[in-house]
Amino acid sequence: MTLNTYPKRQLTIIAEAVLESRLIEHTRHYGAHGYTTSEVRGGGEHGVKEGAWDVDRMIEFKVVADEAVIEALASHVLEQYAANFALSMFLSDVQVLRPQKF
């Protein structure tokens, strides 16, 4: 008995922690039903972010929603913050069991 699963898209944003409240606003604005945040550290173009200092703290911000919502959100975040903030984004496919929930 295979489980019925429904395709959705996942957006993963790794960004400076100071942006969290704004990312939540945009996520709601574009119609996603939820988000999940975790504290991370890492390194990239903007150097190593160990999170030892308040302004160095980084978060991983995940949203699962329909393709249209995810693409709108991704391009808005890219256009708004990519130039000035340490930020990387990637999209991926996921499948959910309760499509109306995401």
Added chain:
Amino acid sequence: MTLNTYPKRQLTIIAEAVLESRLIEHTRHYGAHGYTTSEVRGGGEHGVKEGAWDVDRMIEFKVVADEAVIEALASHVLEQYAANFALSMFLSDVQVLRPQKF
């Protein structure tokens, strides 16, 4: 020389931290060989979960295994907890190098 990789399925469950020990039991019960947990915060149908209070703490629980195991585990967790707990689940494809390990 391309690497030999083997398809597996990943189940990601974001749920109330109070369910962790039970999720571990079910994971073992359905035959998966391991699990990985991280502390997260977020928002969804059941409101914002900042984790500031013990009962608000949320975890992200990941299991990688064969499709059959993942689907059995997912439907059991859905049926058992979805009604009463803040919980979201999504499945995705991964590839591993050591198939017998997962």
Added chain:
Amino acid sequence: MTLNTYPKRQLTIIAEAVLESRLIEHTRHYGAHGYTTSEVRGGGEHGVKEGAWDVDRMIEFKVVADEAVIEALASHVLEQYAANFALSMFLSDVQVLRPQKF
């Protein structure tokens, strides 16, 4: 207006925290432009790792890059550490908006 996205590969390594600095070295050596680390706990072949003790601490180490880089890194890490350390690895597809960044 669909967003232009470019295919990349993601390597997720769940390993003993003591290996972090070496994983970062290998990641740079094989040409990836960045990495992201988060603290996790879990269980697998090497037993339960609650992170209560320094040597038990586990990390989830993620790298997004081109297939060639990811496969080279994965096989090096597998060959170097899999035998002696608690470690699991899985690869997955992601899409990015700024291909030159990864």
Added chain:
Amino acid sequence: MDPVVAFFILGILARAIRSDLRMPEALYETLTIYLLLAIGLKGGMALAADWQTKLLWQALAVMAFGAALAAVAYPLLQRLVRLGAADAASVAAHYGSVSVVTFAVGLNALRSQGVEPEPELTLFLALMEVPGILVGVLLAKRISGPDSGAPLGHSSWSGALVEALRGKSVVLLLGGLAIGALFGKQALAPIAPMFEHLFKGALALFLLELGLIVAGKWPDIKNAGWRLAAFGVAFPVAAAMAGIGLGNAFGLSAAGAALLGTLGASASYIAAPAAMRVAVPQANPALGIAAALGITFAFNVAVGIPLYWRIATALGG
């Protein structure tokens, strides 16, 4: 007003103006462990001095008192507050159990007036942690019915009971009591600078954090409705009077009776929510915390504790 209460109000105000003040979780957990040990040690040292066999009877009576509070609260919550069975059982468990911080604030208030309650009160604090939760779990068991395959596995109620008994509050309180009683004040003098002198400062920091959490729960408190709010004030006062009566029956001093009343009036917002979340998954967890922490804790700290002292002195010898 006691200075520690001012820190509670500062926490509420800080969150009310949406300040970004957050206290690290590790600080909260450390303060909890500290308070439980400090109270246990202090009680144990005094208890060693005047342990009497009559305490065994009193211990049983106090446990029955906690269970009774939950048993009485359950029908009141259903009929007067119009809660469903699951919610009523969950909230009843909060009110049958106790709050360590409320006890600490009550103890501190009595000491500021130069009176010291009998040491067995610390024992009663530890003993009243669990009975109320047990009754709540039994009620929950009845609701979900034996064969309905309670979602969390067949033995969910015994699981919840065992989980409550293994809770860190009971372990640290009874552990502190044992160490305090075994070693006594003199041998434990070197750890007094940590566990006695810093007590009130730690309590102040704790109340600052609880103020932040209470103000953060404000939306839940509003949704809980006026009926639950009224219950959250009336029931504790009644429970306090019952507690003071029991204290007099035990022959306790006014201070002892007042603190037993405060114990009755206090509601658990850590142990009970965790236990009931597992035993009664259908219950809305926000209700219990909004009532126990948002309404009853704030009421007890600001109004209740001084009130129960006055009642105890009036009723007492």
Added chain:
Amino acid sequence: MDPVVAFFILGILARAIRSDLRMPEALYETLTIYLLLAIGLKGGMALAADWQTKLLWQALAVMAFGAALAAVAYPLLQRLVRLGAADAASVAAHYGSVSVVTFAVGLNALRSQGVEPEPELTLFLALMEVPGILVGVLLAKRISGPDSGAPLGHSSWSGALVEALRGKSVVLLLGGLAIGALFGKQALAPIAPMFEHLFKGALALFLLELGLIVAGKWPDIKNAGWRLAAFGVAFPVAAAMAGIGLGNAFGLSAAGAALLGTLGASASYIAAPAAMRVAVPQANPALGIAAALGITFAFNVAVGIPLYWRIATALGG
């Protein structure tokens, strides 16, 4: 040299030899909350005793002083240090604002010499947190221009202002001042073991952490260039002299004037960076921290504070 400074140097050395010594973030946040409350309480207790209406004028003057420091720093940073408008505005905000730890080290140094500055200095500390940041944000607003749709939403500057006012430093300092003033020394005696006796030990731990962070920022400090380094030493000394002058105008003692000078000389490395990151996203955040923490904080703690005391005693009555 004051022992706490030795802990700062130990932190720098530990990181210089790439030791794996890391202090947990929760410890850092706990020490910050502790220091803010301890300073606020201490100031409030003393302030309650001798509050005079003239303090209102002094309060306004001190806020103007903070704003002026940022306004003066901005053109200097552009012309002498050759920073772009965005970077200049951001760094100016750091120097218009203040550092609580620098204040604590200055206060501690004065007390080691047996002198106690007037209690209103704690009020001035709280009042000087925000004006400099406000000027920095206004400057940023001018740069990005009203219609350019500042990236962070139209009201980014008011957002940053409100965010600064809601910052935990202002809330905890003013909260501590209020509690200290309302209850006074006698009622707060029981929390003295926590908030007074442990003050210097907590400061020592804090400086150990800051030493680790400063040494960790070394790459940024080197990239900041010699011009910014020169500014990071010269501007604080000038600002200190202005502060001492203002102190004398207020009729403060030499200790009070020296501490007001130290306030002027101190630069914010927590509140300002967070506020400016939001108000001036184009500015390079590493510059402000390298200057304020890497250069100015280290200079003030090692050289500045004793220097400003000597200037104040020379100029003062």
Added chain:
Amino acid sequence: MDPVVAFFILGILARAIRSDLRMPEALYETLTIYLLLAIGLKGGMALAADWQTKLLWQALAVMAFGAALAAVAYPLLQRLVRLGAADAASVAAHYGSVSVVTFAVGLNALRSQGVEPEPELTLFLALMEVPGILVGVLLAKRISGPDSGAPLGHSSWSGALVEALRGKSVVLLLGGLAIGALFGKQALAPIAPMFEHLFKGALALFLLELGLIVAGKWPDIKNAGWRLAAFGVAFPVAAAMAGIGLGNAFGLSAAGAALLGTLGASASYIAAPAAMRVAVPQANPALGIAAALGITFAFNVAVGIPLYWRIATALGG
């Protein structure tokens, strides 16, 4: 029995009844930093008073003692406990090195009897951290052979050595010693309420945590087998006698000799496991911790320390 030991037992019992009591990691790391600094400062203050050149020789002798312990343990572990070369090298490093908490419990036990060991013991503690680990790493190098491309890069053994030297215990102990010696007791009086008065309370909290961890490692301890358990008791006693003999040779008091014996008998369960995990990846890390923490630490704290004091008083002048 010393009260702090009771907290260790409480931790074991709490975990034995599978209580949900967990202590936050940040609390553990803070207590570690606190203990290292407090011991270093205390030793430095006393050392400043009576530093003699003969200490240089003693320092070298003590480092040789640590290295010898590892060198002797290695063949014993292979032949008597039948461990493989990698495991034997790893466990040998644990026993050649030392445990700061065991030292603190020993120091505390002596003080409770009104005797104070010579200050150079703190220097010996810092010096004995590394030699044992160095020998373990050299042994590991021999096992994996030079050309076998030790998995962790060619210079893994020098990496492990450097890593041990940069370890936070050595940095904080030597840093504390330097600050204590440079400033002396009088100048450091203001930080005594933090670093001296709270010492025993912090030690009690630390032992509560270690009790939890030891009981959590119980499965590993059982799997380690009776041979390793026997080694974990016999070797420390022999090492203690050697340490006491060395102490007498140094002309130390009975207290000093007992503490040097305790140092020899203590095994590292933080620095050594981390260093050996890198140097000897093939070794099973659970073995070293089960032996050093599960068996030897518990034995030393409960039985060893009082025993070594009696031996020292019997042998000493």
